[in-house]
Amino acid sequence: MTNDVVCRVAFGRKYDDDGGFKLMLEEFGAVLGTVNVADFIPWLGWVNRFNGLDRRVEKVFAEFDEFLDRVVEDHRLTTGEKSEEEEDIVDVLLQIQRETSNSAVDRDTIKAIVLDMFAAGSDTTYTALEWTMTEILRHPRVMEKLQQEIRVILGDERNVNEEVIERMDYLKAVIKESFRLHPPIPLLVPRESTQDVKVQGYDVPEKTRVIVNAWAIGRDPKRWGDDAEEFRPERFLNSKVDFKGQDFELIPFGAGRRGCPGISFATASMEITLVSMLHRFDWSVPGGEEGGGLDADEAPGLAVHRRTPLLAVPTLYSP
Numbered sequence: 001m002t003n004d005v006v007c008r009v010a011f012g013r014k015y016d017d018d019g020g021f022k023l024m025l026e027e028f029g030a031v032l033g034t035v036n037v038a039d040f041i042p043w044l045g046w047v048n049r050f051n052g053l054d055r056r057v058e059k060v061f062a063e064f065d066e067f068l069d070r071v072v073e074d075h076r077l078t079t080g081e082k083s084e085e086e087e088d089i090v091d092v093l094l095q096i097q098r099e100t101s102n103s104a105v106d107r108d109t110i111k112a113i114v115l116d117m118f119a120a121g122s123d124t125t126y127t128a129l130e131w132t133m134t135e136i137l138r139h140p141r142v143m144e145k146l147q148q149e150i151r152v153i154l155g156d157e158r159n160v161n162e163e164v165i166e167r168m169d170y171l172k173a174v175i176k177e178s179f180r181l182h183p184p185i186p187l188l189v190p191r192e193s194t195q196d197v198k199v200q201g202y203d204v205p206e207k208t209r210v211i212v213n214a215w216a217i218g219r220d221p222k223r224w225g226d227d228a229e230e231f232r233p234e235r236f237l238n239s240k241v242d243f244k245g246q247d248f249e250l251i252p253f254g255a256g257r258r259g260c261p262g263i264s265f266a267t268a269s270m271e272i273t274l275v276s277m278l279h280r281f282d283w284s285v286p287g288g289e290e291g292g293g294l295d296a297d298e299a300p301g302l303a304v305h306r307r308t309p310l311l312a313v314p315t316l317y318s319p
């Protein structure tokens with residue numbers, strides 16, 4: 001679903017009819033999440049020629065490059081035929097390219113921006129949704145309270161929009177609590193210090209690779225109390241703490257000038273999906289908690305998924 005959302009926004013259409021596209025995205029995500037020895041010990045880079053990583057990277061690069069070339073070309077041929085509402089990101093970037101005389105937005109830049117959206121935007125949002133649903137299913141009290149909020153505010157209205165979502169305080173608290181315990185990119189993206197600094201008594205020289213552990217920060221009992229490991233959305237109800245990068249105890253999207261630019265996009269996707277799923281359906285897991293489908297085991301990768309995909313069963317809700 002999150003791939004379809006990015007596809008619709010970036011290309012103006014879904015690619016779910018094309019099995020090859022899904023496989024290509026899966027391989028792209030897998031290669032991105034693979035530990036690359038050369039990142040840590042550059043002179044060992046030759047290992048990737050033998051363990052197959054170089055070959056996999058080149059293959060998926062060639063496939064994506066050809067695919068994106070086709071997409072940009074299709075858009076170039078239909079340029080000017082769409083209304084403003086129908087335009088997607090490729091259309092907008094092509095328009096900027098036409099209107100600016102310098103070559104800042106060339107074809108490779110357009111392809112890179114769109115690729116960035118897939119790399120950064122679809123697996124992360126999907127992972128966040130899967131962890132949120134897992135926690136809701138593990139905590140029936142939370143599910144009930146959340147459904148009550150959604151059902152009272154929405155009533156029979158089927159159209160979920162940002163205005164009604166603004167009134168759903170408990171939904172927002174549930175999403176924050178899920179990000180606190182399960183930041184989809186637990187170690188964020190590596191940074192490099194630009195100057196010598198001292199952090200809590202430790203000297204960090206200029207040009208040191210710095211990795212921030214958002215996962216550990218979110219579970220630190222010194223900040224969150226003795227129930228830091230517990231899923232308790234109420235802790236955010238009368239709190240101003242948010243994940244927009246101002247409160248360093250909750251930074252699933254990083255912070256600062258290289259913080260995630262997709263926060264609003266990701267939050268809107270999550271809110272609309274959760275509200276739609278919980279408004280008209282009740283959810284259960286085959287076998288319940290004892291059935292083992294609600295464990296919190298994590299699988300390694302850039303975005304940290306559940307080890308086994310969540311399997312949940314919807315039942316139509318009738319008031």
Ligand code: HEM
Binds near residue numbers: 183188256258262
């Ligand atoms: C739940 C969903 C998401 C999470 C948890 C997430 C998290 C992150 C994190 C931790 C970073 C690195 C920030 C830093 O180093 O301080 C990042 C960067 C980035 N994200 Fe997201 N992201 C999500 C969704 C999205 C979406 C939907 C998009 C675009 C459609 C997006 C686009 C980007 C881009 C382009 C960067 C690189 C920014 C740069 O290097 O300047 N992300 N994201």
